[in-house]
Amino acid sequence: MSNTDWIVLFCTLLMIVAYGVYKSKGIRNIDGYLLGNKSLPWYHVGLSVMATQASAITFLSAPGLAYSSGMSFVQFYFGLPLAMIVLSISFVPIFHRLRVFTAYEFLEKRFDVRTRAFTAFLFLLQRGLSTGITIYAPAIILSSILQINVTYTTLFIGALVVLYTVYGGTKAVSYTQLLQMSIIFGGLLTAGIMVVYMLPKDIGLVKALHIAGKSGKANAIDLSFDWNNPYTLWSGLIGGFFLQLSYFGTDQSQVGRYLTGSSIRHSRIGLLMNGLLKVPMQFAILLIGVLVFAYYQYNSPPIFFNKYELNKIENSGYTAQVDELKTEHESIFREKQEQIHRLTAALDRDDEATIDNVRQRLRDADVRAKEVREDLVALMEENDSMADTNDNNYIFLSFVTENFPKGVIGLLVAIVFMASMGATASAINSLASTTVIDIYKRFVSKKGSEQRYLSASRIFTFVWGSFCVLIALYASKLGNLLEAVNILGSLFYGTILGIFVVAFYVKRAGGRAVLWAAILTEMIIVFLWWSDAMAFLWLNLVGCAGVVLFALLFQGTTAHKQLKTS
Incomplete structure (x- = not known):
């Protein structure tokens, strides 16, 4: 990145952190630290809920997923609007009426303390592991930019988020998320426009989508009913509905966000706002990945998108073999490029016979390109058994840093950082609140002072933050981060x-x-x-x-x- 990009990146991050710390000053009790005194308006609740779900994983892995397998992942969110309606009708008024800090307090009132503790344990286990993955995502960015080991960047990112979450609690989280989502929406629009602008002059948005569609990337709707296919209309509507209902209705990282609403009405409108905006936002992010795929049909993609790992193998004892694989990779791309130009002309003529012929040739070329990548990965693993050989999460990052103009790169990198900071901070805050309310206050210190519980909240925020950083150090082995975190939740x-x-x-x-x-x-x-x-x-x-x-x-x-x- 250029000096301009670094300035944009650090100024944006500094502004976000300073704003959150400033807005959360004067917290003196546990209600202010964990629930922000239940004073936030509906739009604040809605953006905070969206920011908690839209981590850096969303902005890194979703375009990579679309690049690799198309738009089918958008079906994962089809059950979300219905889940928001059910939550607004049933869950929100109950939680508000009972004036609970966590969702699990209600379970003791309804059942017993063992059920409350067991459910809280399941949440702590799942959310602690998932949060580690969200910390790893921005560490990938910094590692790729600075060309240093991802372990060091993971420790740096984790420390940054933990420090301001320990200080400001949920109010710092909510106020930073409000500003984060505003900048994120603007950055996504910029990224989409830039991708279309960088396509060849005779290839506009419509033709790019046609080309991606003929390559099997525009598969947004799948009507088949297959138990083993994770992304169909039915798995999204039914399985996705239950996943979203549980995530937003029982996961304290989300419940804690809408419990900050100043009233039942504000919490409800915030959730419904999320239901209306999330699917279009996710569609737009995946669409950017499809457009990146279209771009690389006319421009040679890297043989491997993780620059750090690629540089490591290029400078090893396998240099000669890597050079051979890169030469073969370029040869396959030139062959594909010739076929893409044939496909473009055939689309203009509506020549179905030629289109079918080209699609088969492209599939054959993709098989050969995959074999070249597999050979490269085998060399990487032979050179270093600990090498990160899944570069799916690096695709969009590599495209941005190689092609976008100065300043815009810094802004988009800042967006991914902010998304991760918002989701990670709210998750760590929810882990601390559940530990304090459902474990510490219930079993350890039943009659402590407000100051004691506030101190305990900060201590457990630090403890859980440290745990999540340790999990992040092992996240490279999980493949596509977006799928990994959703599998873990399921x-x-x-x-x-x-x-x-x-x-x-x-x-x-x-x-x-x-x-x-x-x-x-x-x-x-x-x-x-x-x-x-x-x-x-x-x-x-x-x-x-x-x-x-x-x-x-x-x-x-x-x-x-x-x-x-x-």
């Missing part, structure tokens, strides 16, 4: 949602029945995932339904035994 969210569904709607089930139902269901979910029995989105439906059915069964069995003994 392992727990269905079970957690099932507990809350029973709490809200199944009045006859008691705490003992729902606890054992949750434990059994979680074991089944882990087995189904381990055996690869179905696509991960369906695990959310199975988890929720399993808890409800087993709770009714166990409660019925208990009632029958009591009836016999009486």
Whole structure:
């Protein structure tokens, strides 16, 4: 990056952190630290909810996912608007009326303390692991730009986020997220315009999308019903609905965001705002990835997008083999470029025969290009067994830093940093609030002072932040970060949602029945995932339904035994 980009990057980050710290000064109690005194308006709640979900993973991995496999991932969000409606009707008024700090306090009122503690444990485990992945995403950026090991950049990013979250609590998080999302929307628009502008002069937006479509990248809707396909209309509407309902309704990182609303009405409007804007925003991010794919049909892509790992193998004892692979890579690209020009002309003539012929030739060339990459990856692993050989998360970053003008690069890199800071800070804040309210205050210090709980909140914020940084150091082994974090959520969210569904709607089930139902269901979910029995989105439906059915069964069995003994 140029000096201009560095100035834009650091000035933007400094402004965000300083603004959040300034707006959160004067916090003197746990209500202000964890809930921002429940004083935020609806638009603030809505943008904070969006920022918590839209981490750096969204802006790094989503374009890379679209580049590799097309637009199908957008179906993952189709159940979100419906989930926002259900939450606004049922969850929000209950949480506000009970004046809880965390969602899990309600479970003790409805069931017992064991169910509350078990559900809180599931959340802490899932959110702690996921937050580590969100810290790793911006560390990738800094590592790629500075050409240094990602371990050092992970430690730096983690320390930066933990420090301002420890100081300001949820108010610092919410105010920084408000400014972050405003800049992010502007940056996304800039990125989309820039990608289209950089296409060849005779290739506009429409033709670029046609070319991407003929290459299998415009697959936004899949009507098939396949248990093993994670991205179809049905898995998105059904499995995605249960995942989003659990994430926004039971995950404290999100519940804590809309509990800051000044009233039930403001919390509801904030959630509905998220439901309306999230799908178009995600579609736009994926579309940028598809346009990047179209760009690289006319311009030679790197043989490997992770510059740090590529430079390492280029300067190793395998230089000669790498040079051979790069020569073959360029040869395949020139062949593909010739076919792309044929495809462009055939699209103008509406020549279906030529289009089909070209598509087959392009598929053959893609197979050969994949084999070249696999050979390169094998060399990387032979040279360094710890090498990061998945470069999917680097695709958009590499494109931006190689092609965008000075200043714009710094702005877009700042956007990804801010997205990560917002999502990571709110997650760490939620981990601390759950630990303090559901564990420390409930079991360790039941009658402590406000100052003691405030100090404990800051301590646990630091502890969880440190834990998440440690997890981030191992995140490179998880492949595409966006898929990894959603798979991880699907392992727990269905079970957690099932507990809350029973709490809200199944009045006859008691705490003992729902606890054992949750434990059994979680074991089944882990087995189904381990055996690869179905696509991960369906695990959310199975988890929720399993808890409800087993709770009714166990409660019925208990009632029958009591009836016999009486």
